[in-house]
Amino acid sequence: MTTTANDQKKLPLLSIAIGFLDCTRLDKDATTYLLLSQNSVQEAYEFSVVDLDAHAGDLHIATLDVAHEIDGDKYLDRCRQAIHRLNQYVSESWSEAASPIKNDIKWFVITEVPFEGNYYMYGTSTLSVISLANWSKDMAPPSLLEFILRQTQASIPLFLGAAENHYDTRGCIGDFTVNLGEAKQHVLIGHICHECARAIQKVHGHTGLDALRMLLNKSWIGSTDTVTSVAAIMKKTFGYDLYITKGFSTSFMEKVKSALLTGVVQEFLKLSGAVILAWALLKFGLKQ
Ligand SMILES: [Zn+2]
Numbered sequence: 412m413t414t415t416a417n418d419q420k421k422l423p424l425l426s427i428a429i430g431f432l433d434c435t436r437l438d439k440d441a442t443t444y445l446l447l448s449q450n451s452v453q454e455a456y457e458f459s460v461v462d463l464d465a466h467a468g469d470l471h472i473a474t475l476d477v478a479h480e481i482d483g484d485k486y487l488d489r490c491r492q493a494i495h496r497l498n499q500y501v502s503e504s505w506s507e508a509a510s511p512i513k514n515d516i517k518w519f520v521i522t523e524v525p526f527e528g529n530y531y532m533y534g535t536s537t538l539s540v541i542s543l544a545n546w547s548k549d550m551a552p553p554s555l556l557e558f559i560l561r562q563t564q565a566s567i568p569l570f571l572g573a574a575e576n577h578y579d580t581r582g583c584i585g586d587f588t589v590n591l592g593e594a595k596q597h598v599l600i601g602h603i604c605h606e607c608a609r610a611i612q613k614v615h616g617h618t619g620l621d622a623l624r625m626l627l628n629k630s631w632i633g634s635t636d637t638v639t640s641v642a643a644i645m646k647k648t649f650g651y652d653l654y655i656t657k658g659f660s661t662s663f664m665e666k667v668k669s670a671l672l673t674g675v676v677q678e679f680l681k682l683s684g685a686v687i688l689a690w691a692l693l694k695f696g697l698k699q
């Protein structure tokens with residue numbers, strides 16, 4: 412590819428606010444840490460998080476029953492209303508203490524309310540909403556948090572105005588998917604096909620395309636064995652092992668499995684095995 416005029420100038424940052432709305436089971440702290448970690452590894456996209464549920468009282472947002480389905484377009488309206496009230500609340504209550512939320516920010520809302528027709532995502536060029544209601548552990552891998560991470564990344568072309576959704580499945584973030592099960596390929600592979608790459612580069616240059624490719628390549632998450640990696644900090648601080656935990660939060664058995672795989676426990680088990688072997692040799696070997 413050749414360098415374009417887009418690459419010569421400093422590209423505007425694409426700011427994406429992640430909102431939690433009607434989330435009752437999701438581990439928001441672990442999710443927030445994972446999503447915001449994307450900010451420290453590239454400079455083309457900036458993610459922020461707003462827990463709309465935590466402000467529900469201030470924003471006068473009525474509680475929704477997460478057990479009942481709702482039309483996705485109606486839920487988009489609910490999100491717009493919540494965001495509008497948030498902007499009002501911030502500008503009225505926090506104007507001296509903090510800067511208001513930028514007008515050109517894009518919103519990616521995460522909810523657990525089910526959408527009618529088994530759909531899991533609705534979106535426009537400024538606001539996308541994803542429902543986790545139909546996600547279940549038998550869909551893993553990937554884990555739920557990897558799924559959320561990938562969907563935030565897949566929303567970038569839409570927010571850039573560079574979405575090239577294609578019907579055929581390529582493992583590309585531009586794959587057209589109707590339900591959660593169909594999204595598995597692009598979540599696992601995280602590819603950008605030539606057609607989608609060309610569209611993204613056209614509006615956001617080489618820098619924007621390279622930054623998105625870097626986010627999609629999950630090497631920045633690292634291994635749980637490297638103490639300073641995102642994966643290790645998620646495990647130690649939030650108890651969410653991306654490579655073992657599957658769902659909304661870590662189950663008891665997943666905690667046990669994760670602990671058994673740590674180096675310290677493995678060394679302890681090896682040492683215990685050596686002690687038992689030495690005892691057996693002494694007890695039975697010396698008698699022969
Ligand atoms: Zn594509």
